[in-house]
Amino acid sequence: MAGLASDAAVRAVYFVGVLTLMAVSEAVFPRRSRVQPRTGRWFANLAMIGLGNILTRAASPVVPVGVAALAAERGWGLFNAVDFPPGVAFALALILLDGLIYFQHVLTHALPTLWRLHMVHHADLDLDCTTGVRFHPVEIFLSAVLKSAAVAALGAPVKAVVAFEILLNSCSVFNHANVKLPFLLDRFVRTLLVTPDMHRVHHSVIIRETHSNFGFCLSWWDRLFGTYKAQPEKGHDGMTIGLSQFRNPAQLGFRHLLILPIVGDPGRQPINRH
Secondary structure, eight states: OHHHHHHHHHHHHHHHHHHHHHHHHHHHSBSSOOSSOHHHHHHHHHHHHHHHHHHHHHHOSOOHHHHHHHHHHHTOSHHHHSOOOHHHHHHHHHHHHHHHHHHHHHHHHHSHHHHHHHHHHHTOSSOSGGGGGOOOHHHHHHHHHHHHHHHHHHTOOHHHHHHHHHHHHHHHHHHTOOBOOOHHHHHHHTTTBOOHHHHHGGGBSSHHHHTSOOOSSBSHHHHHTTOOOSSOTTHHHHOOBSBTTBOOGGGOSHHHHHHHHHHSOOTTOSGGGO
16 A cells, blocks of 8 residues: 555656646747637646545555556466566556557547546647546546556556556646647657647647647657647637537536536437537
8 A cells, every 4th residue: 555655646746747847848949829818727636646546545445556466466468467677567567557548538439428538538629738627526446446457467567556546647637738849859859759730730729630649758659550640720729629518617617527428419419429
């Protein structure tokens, strides 16, 4: 338990550090003008991740890092059954877990029930570093369950799972940031990682753009599976962020977001409706 608490503290330090760095970068090098003031949005977005973590800890006896430790102890999973070199097991675990998150993201756009949860994330009228943690608490819990199951099946090393959780959170905060990268730097970084300009396309109000650029960390998955779109049709300054059915900021506060999956209009977004 002490080890899990220590890992959680390390992840929290990285999260706060990256969030602070990106918030400052947005203020100095903004990519787009804001539609809403920060205050209300930031409270709602950060409250969602806080409540999601509380729900996950309360409802689930184990989290991905805990499952990794249990798998190592009991010999569960691929990496405990096959003698991979430690470095290879570490790298493969990171890549495979990131691929899982890509497919999980696609499913949240394909299955109507999951889309109702995920549209809380897409209903944000602005896009900045806090949008990277704006997920409905139930979606956060379901994602933790899925990651835990994958960690058990893989027998992923504990250090790889800790590194992956840090990488996933950091990349999500980074690629949702309202920060302007020089064009050549963006093009170089996105050969490996998802950049803010790349992921911003995914938050376009245009449905065919919403169903692109699903990756969170590695940009390879979108290129490999044909979901990559380099730029938004109307350009980054001209594009509209969010969902067409949710345009009233007064109806997107914290309390509204909690019940949005139940009372909100899912629109025509789920992929299987096209």
